[in-house]
Amino acid sequence: MARAAIQKAQAGWKVSPWMRDYGEARLSFHWELARAELGGVVNMAQAVVDRHADGGLRDKVALRFLGDAGARDLTYGGLQALTGRFANALDQLGVRPGDRVFTLLGRCPELYAAVLGALKHRCIACPLFAAFGPEPVRARLGIGGGRVLVTTPELYRRKVAPIRAQLPQLEFVLLAGEAEAGPGTFALEALLRAASPDYAVRPTDPEEPALLHFTSGTTGTPKGALHVHEALVAHHATGKLALDLHADDLYWCTADPGWVTGTSYGILAPLSHGVTSLVDEGEFDAGRWLGILSDQRVSVWYTAPTAVRMLMKAGAAMARTRSYPALRLLASVGEPLAPEAVLWGEEAFGLPFHDTWWQTETGGIMIANYLAMDIRPGSMGKPLFGVEAAVLKEEPGGRLVEAAPGEEGELALRPGWPSMFRGYWNDPDRYARSFRDGWYLSGDLAKRDADGYFWFVARKDDVIKASGHLIGPFEVESALLEHPAVAEAAVIGVPDAVAFERVKAFVALKDGYAPDEDLRAELLGFGRKRLGAAVAPKEIAFLDRLPRTRSGKLLRRLLKARELGLPEGDTSTLEA
Ligand code: WT7
Numbered sequence: 001m002a003r004a005a006i007q008k009a010q011a012g013w014k015v016s017p018w019m020r021d022y023g024e025a026r027l028s029f030h031w032e033l034a035r036a037e038l039g040g041v042v043n044m045a046q047a048v049v050d051r052h053a054d055g056g057l058r059d060k061v062a063l064r065f066l067g068d069a070g071a072r073d074l075t076y077g078g079l080q081a082l083t084g085r086f087a088n089a090l091d092q093l094g095v096r097p098g099d100r101v102f103t104l105l106g107r108c109p110e111l112y113a114a115v116l117g118a119l120k121h122r123c124i125a126c127p128l129f130a131a132f133g134p135e136p137v138r139a140r141l142g143i144g145g146g147r148v149l150v151t152t153p154e155l156y157r158r159k160v161a162p163i164r165a166q167l168p169q170l171e172f173v174l175l176a177g178e179a180e181a182g183p184g185t186f187a188l189e190a191l192l193r194a195a196s197p198d199y200a201v202r203p204t205d206p207e208e209p210a211l212l213h214f215t216s217g218t219t220g221t222p223k224g225a226l227h228v229h230e231a232l233v234a235h236h237a238t239g240k241l242a243l244d245l246h247a248d249d250l251y252w253c254t255a256d257p258g259w260v261t262g263t264s265y266g267i268l269a270p271l272s273h274g275v276t277s278l279v280d281e282g283e284f285d286a287g288r289w290l291g292i293l294s295d296q297r298v299s300v301w302y303t304a305p306t307a308v309r310m311l312m313k314a315g316a317a318m319a320r321t322r323s324y325p326a327l328r329l330l331a332s333v334g335e336p337l338a339p340e341a342v343l344w345g346e347e348a349f350g351l352p353f354h355d356t357w358w359q360t361e362t363g364g365i366m367i368a369n370y371l372a373m374d375i376r377p378g379s380m381g382k383p384l385f386g387v388e389a390a391v392l393k394e395e396p397g398g399r400l401v402e403a404a405p406g407e408e409g410e411l412a413l414r415p416g417w418p419s420m421f422r423g424y425w426n427d428p429d430r431y432a433r434s435f436r437d438g439w440y441l442s443g444d445l446a447k448r449d450a451d452g453y454f455w456f457v458a459r460k461d462d463v464i465k466a467s468g469h470l471i472g473p474f475e476v477e478s479a480l481l482e483h484p485a486v487a488e489a490a491v492i493g494v495p496d497a498v499a500f501e502r503v504k505a506f507v508a509l510k511d512g513y514a515p516d517e518d519l520r521a522e523l524l525g526f527g528r529k530r531l532g533a534a535v536a537p538k539e540i541a542f543l544d545r546l547p548r549t550r551s552g553k554l555l556r557r558l559l560k561a562r563e564l565g566l567p568e569g570d571t572s573t574l575e576a
Contacts, residue, residue, distance in 0.1 A: 005350060005351055006352060009328065009329060010372075022382060026385045030386065031237065034237035038051070038272070039051060042203075042230070044119045044231075044232045044268060045116040046201040047232055048271035049062070049080050049271065052274045053076040054080075058075065058080075062271055063276075066279065066280045066292060068282075074109060076274070079112070079116070082112075082117070082192070083113055083117040083120055083199070084196065086118070086120075087120040087199040088197075088199050089174075089192060090121045090123060093172055095123060096123075097208075098123065098124065099123050100123065100126050100146045100147055102128055102144065103128060104130055104150070104151040104159065104160065105127075105155070107257065108281060114174075119211075119229075120201050122202065122204055123148075124226075125212070127257045129256060129469070130258060131532050133159060133529060133530050133531045133535065134159045134163045134532075135530040136475065136532060137159050139475070142166065144214075146167070147172065148170075148174065150173075150188065151173065151175065151176070152175065152176045153176075153180075172184065173185040175188055206228065206229055207229075208228055209226055211226070212225070212226055212227075213360045214360075215470055216474075218461040218462040218473065220472075220474060224424060224426075225361050225363075227419060228422055230418045231363045231364065232418075235269040235363075235364050235419065237364075237386070238269065238368075239270065240273065241385065242368040243269065243302060243365075244328075245273040246273065247275060249273075249275045250275070251276070251277050252293070254289075254307055255303075255468070259468075260359075260360045264364050275300075278296055278298065280292060286311055286314035287318070289311070290311075290318065290321075293324055298324070298327055299326045301329070302332070302333070303332055304333060304335065304468040305337045305338070306334075306500060308332060309497070309498050312340075312344050313498065316348040319348035319349060329354065331354045332354070333357070333358065333365070334465070334468035335468055337353060337355040338378065339377035341353060342355070354371070354381070355368070355375075355379070356368040356369070357381070362421075363418075363420065366389060369381035376453050379449075380454045382452050382453060384417075389454065390402050390411075390414075391403045391407070391408070391409040391448045392410050400437045405447075406450070407447065408445055408446070410445060410446075411444040411445070412439040413442065414440070415439075415440050443460050444456065444460065445458050445460050462492070464492070464493030464503055465493065465500050465501050466503055466534075467500070467534075471503060471534075473490070473491035473492065477490060477505070479527060480527060483522075485510060485513040485519060486508075486509065486510070487509055489508075490547075490556055491504070491556070492504055502538045503535070503539075505523075506541050506546060507523065507542055508544060547574060550573055551573075
């Protein structure tokens with residue numbers, strides 16, 4: 001790739017004393033350095049809000065919301081008062097530290113008030129994606145035992161009211177805006193108005209639970225990955241080392257806080273660095289997004305390959321109709337970032353995209369293309385200092401050993417970084433199964449080249465990545481099975497030019513149902529209504545029966561191979 005673009009990005013880098021050279025930084029880095037920058041403050045919300053509001057940043061804009069009505073600014077002082085009111089409101093309701101406070105909200109001020117206010121009160125914050133349908137909402141609230149849910153009247157009516165009776169633990173629903181109160185539902189505005197803005201955060205242990213983020217595996221229900229207050233040390237360190245955040249940055253993370261990126265890098269890391277962080281309340285629109293990058297003078301932009309591909313579709317010429325005088329770092333996460341996309345950044349913005357890799361479970365960036373080193377387009381980069389990553393393969397005896405350079409294996413991490421998940425909620429067995437021989441196994445297949453750069457190969461399991469969101473096939477199949485016509489369902493991800501993958505369902509019908517277009521449309525609608533647009537299948541194919549092993553296990557891999565016209569692999573266990 002052109003050196004000029006890399007050098008331009010590197011020239012903008014505000015060299016942090018921690019890191020001038022990757023190799024050198026690996027030797028000198030220690031988590032204590034990051035911890036020390038938090039000034040001994042442990043509680044996440046206290047560290048990212050009160051530390052600045054009580055320090056020199058009271059009047060600085062923390063969050064700038066871009067909505068239909070234009071821009072609305074919330075200062076660090078304003079955010080302190082708002083989160084203080086929320087924490088006091090929880091206290092007055094009798095909500096206790098450790099209770100789970102869920103949000104089902106768009107990217108609005110109430111979301112930030114609720115997540116950070118819950119953290120101040122030492123509750124466990126669980127943000128849900130607003131595009132989930134009633135079924136994913138029910139499953140997650142049920143597993144996490146949510147006692148409080150903050151949502152809007154509209155989302156409540158469509159997604160929560162139909163399932164509320166199945167959630168006996170859900171005592172308090174707080175409705176944003178001037179909502180009508182009812183049994184078990186409260187108007188959030190009124191509660192906040194009545195509460196004091198002053199809230200003194202009680203001493204918080206670094207190992208106290210802070211965040212519960214749901215993610216999916218191939219089988220079973222969604223898994224709640226639990227993170228503790230100590231995780232902020234990693235958010236802070238990676239905000240600096242991978243995203244090069246400095247107090248004068250105008251930062252934009254496009255991820256929704258209903259997923260881990262939007263929390264770790266949309267709320268915690270930027271506020272921890274005292275930057276002004278943009279929140280776009282709307283959905284993707286190429287022209288509008290380019291306008292935001294230009295008009296708001298964004299300097300550091302963290303986005304996802306799906307968004308990059310959508311901008312690529314609109315064309316580099318469109319991007320070049322504007323100028324981006326402040327832009328100095330483009331970064332991406334969530335799915336494979338193709339070399340063409342890295343290079344396209346250069347064509348459109350004069351800067352390459354820097355890929356980063358991590359997971360809900362890792363809580364923060366683990367592998368990245370740092371400004372201090374040259375990008376290899378298509379590579380995820382190198383491990384964070386303080387993180388040991390490896391590509392492992394199994395020896396004939398079953399022992400895990402490191403694969404040779406260029407050889408494929410499972411991407412694994414040595415446990416011990418601050419934002420490592422501390423468990424799957426109420427599921428110690430699943431947590432234990434994530435570790436082997438002293439390694440955390442990521443479920444991703446990867447390679448490491450001779451120079452230490454990591455390259456993504458594929459997922460090892462059947463989870464689907466659509467528009468950067470991880471989708472568990474079992475959750476989709478279970479919803480489809482509730483339709484009276486469906487006897488069996490198998491769900492896979494098929495390649496998609498924009499979203500990386502899209503959800504496709506194979507359905508076998510019960511006797512008496514005809515596989516026609518009406519039923520196909522009905523099942524698509526059924527899926528959307530239950531699961532929401534983010535999770536529902538986009539395509540349905542009818543089969544007489546689904547391929548299973550003799551022991552009855554669904555062979556999604558075989559469906560996928562057939563779909564892609566690839567060799568079917570070992571089918572010796574296929575049911576006759
Ligand atoms: C999975 C984790 C990272 C926070 C948001 C997603 C895939 C992530 C990359 C990348 C290729 C990537 C992996 C990973 N993934 N980053 N740079 N290149 N694949 O968190 O929903 O838990 O998903 O996303 O498969 O395991 P998540």
